[in-house]
Amino acid sequence: MVKTLTIAGKEIKNRYIQAPLAGYSSRAMREMGRRYGAGLVYTEMTSATALVYHNEKTFAMLPRHEEKNVALQIFGGDIPTILKCIPVIEAESEYDFLDFNCGCPVKKVIKQKAGSSWLLRPDELYNLARSMVKISAKPVLFKIRLGFDNEHRNYLSIAKLLEDAGVKAIAVHGRTRAEGFGGEVDYQAIAEIKKELSIPVIANGNISLANIDQVMNITQADGYMIGRQSIGNPKIFEDLIYHEEGKQIARASIDKLIDDVLIHLDLLIDEFGETVACRMMRSFVSLYLKGVYNIKPYKIKLVRANTKKEYVDILRELKASQII
Secondary structure: OOOOEEEOOEEEOOOEEEOOOOOOOOHHHHHHHHHOOOOEEEOOOEEHHHHHOOOHHHHHOOOOOOOOOEEEEEEOOOHHHHHHHHHHHHHHOOOOEEEEEEOOOOHHHHOOOOHHHHHHOHHHHHHHHHHHHHHOOOOEEEEEEOOOOHHHOOHHHHHHHHHHOOOOEEEEEOOOOOOOOOOOOOHHHHHHHHHHOOOOEEEEOOOOOOOHHHHHHHHOOOEEEEOHHHOOOOHHHHHHHHHHHOOOOOOOOHHHHHHHHHHHHHHHHHHHOHHHHHHHHHHHHHHHOOOOOOOHHHHHHHOOOOOHHHHHHHHHHHHHHOOO
16 A cells, blocks of 8 residues: 655645656646656746746746646745735646745856745745745645755754744755755755654655665655656656555566657647657657667667657667567
């Protein structure tokens, strides 16, 4: 029996969550995650400022009524703008949870006093969180890091103030902003947060099938957020579920891998049109086909494909090359 995760009274069918990934977490990627069993999926972080100004491209990123089990993540550095965007997204979108990003380490985000820079302003952060909770019709979640840098590892006080503000769950990336995405993930720090809070704590940072047991044992977290490991590998969610159930995990066949590439491509085409979709798919296709025999010459062709027909033709050649 797979354990579930309950946030603000809503039961999520398992504890495996697809992380928000800038440039990747479109509707297509979310759907692929859901098809393979992800309990909860995230939008990529969405600018509160762009939403307030009704930016057409940003509006197109919002989840719609046909999506289920989705968290909409927003970011920003100005409290009035962030609060003003909430009624906008409630009128324009359908989602289950509203998440606020306090973890992004990217310089251009930090310059806006957004992302991880909030970790340096705990009083303002508390006021923001409390106001979001009051305004939002949906449960509010926050995604944080362990601190801005090693001199400001204030994760326990940040986590506690967010809980005090009424936030319903916290996802914790086990690195500081200064560490970015490199170096060891401090799962023990996530365990410390878990011990101190009564709301769900979601562990994040380099989680994979290979280390999931270790991460569970150390953190005792309520949920597990999978980020880069899920790019071009939505099957990781099925694998994690099978692992928890004690079922045998089989490697995907070449037919299944190709099917997944083309399903993902079709979903992107529905969302963005063929030209943009084929360009976006280049970021995924090599990862879907990672480990396939003699993939290199086909990979070179695939990352230059400009039409669906080109993808189909190259993948047909690839499949034929696997038959001995």
